[in-house]
Amino acid sequence: MIFKASIVVMPLEALLDPQGKAVTGSMKNIGLPEIQNVRIGRHITLTVDAENAEQADAKVNEACSKLLANPIMEYYRFTIEKA
Amino acid sequence: MKFGVITFPGSNCDQDMIYVLKHIMQSDVVNLWHKDHDLQGCEFIILPGGFSYGDYLRSGAIARFSPIMQEVIRFAEKGGYVLGICNGFQILTESQLLPGSLLHNHHQQFLCKNVYLRVETTQSLITAGLTKGDVLKIPIAHGEGRYYADEITLKMIEENDQVLFRYCDGSGQVTNEANPNGAINHIAGVCNAQRNVFGMMPHPERCADTNLHNSDGRKLFESILKTVLV
Numbered sequence: 001m002i003f004k005a006s007i008v009v010m011p012l013e014a015l016l017d018p019q020g021k022a023v024t025g026s027m028k029n030i031g032l033p034e035i036q037n038v039r040i041g042r043h044i045t046l047t048v049d050a051e052n053a054e055q056a057d058a059k060v061n062e063a064c065s066k067l068l069a070n071p072i073m074e075y076y077r078f079t080i081e082k083a
Numbered sequence: 084m085k086f087g088v089i090t091f092p093g094s095n096c097d098q099d100m101i102y103v104l105k106h107i108m109q110s111d112v113v114n115l116w117h118k119d120h121d122l123q124g125c126e127f128i129i130l131p132g133g134f135s136y137g138d139y140l141r142s143g144a145i146a147r148f149s150p151i152m153q154e155v156i157r158f159a160e161k162g163g164y165v166l167g168i169c170n171g172f173q174i175l176t177e178s179q180l181l182p183g184s185l186l187h188n189h190h191q192q193f194l195c196k197n198v199y200l201r202v203e204t205t206q207s208l209i210t211a212g213l214t215k216g217d218v219l220k221i222p223i224a225h226g227e228g229r230y231y232a233d234e235i236t237l238k239m240i241e242e243n244d245q246v247l248f249r250y251c252d253g254s255g256q257v258t259n260e261a262n263p264n265g266a267i268n269h270i271a272g273v274c275n276a277q278r279n280v281f282g283m284m285p286h287p288e289r290c291a292d293t294n295l296h297n298s299d300g301r302k303l304f305e306s307i308l309k310t311v312l313v
Contacts, residue, residue, distance in 0.1 A: 018191040072184040
């Protein structure tokens, strides 16, 4: 069975995100100074062939922890649905 | 001592490193390819600067799973010497052969300039020939060089004397102004707890030829060779 995963990888809250900081700074330039604390991560989608949702969940979790995110600097979360 | 310099797709300091080892240091050196499964009997492996696999996801993240890195990891775990410079340092942290990680510079700019480094320990092959407190002028060229480790890891590497270099000014003072990228504790280079794996953001291979009017980088290569011969 093919499942589709939607993964979000974000810089850890405790870390400075220079990209997000630069974008926050430009919010006032487009007339939106109310917008603060921009943080920029990564959105990854993929499909996984698994027997059931539990197995798909385990495989995606392994992909995240080994390669897609680095726990020293990032955290991740994901959702899975039947493709 | 036989050196092996790895070329990843995107490496651009590999030939500089080979030139320095072969022609300046008069050492045996072979060029290893990222798809190789054999370290060809090398006793010291160098992961050069540049890029690797587009540095997609994170710098070094994909290179960590290349065929040659499986051999390098095995070699390092058996006590073999490995040095990573710039992107090589990033690959070594992604491989968890070195503690911590390297984040985007705090100002989000790519930096290419000379910086000063203070030697923090002589308990490593690459600094054994130097004196603690020595100041070296070595160039950096990176966008993601902000060394970071969590509080527990940082305490461990400080207590175990694993910090090789800190960014400093020309007189050896470690100041915020002299820290080019926001690195935690001003760290520019570290080694592992077993002291056989080394990583640094600055490029010693870019300042090892006297024709370049700065040969401070050569001192690290001299240290490796002298220490091994003794």
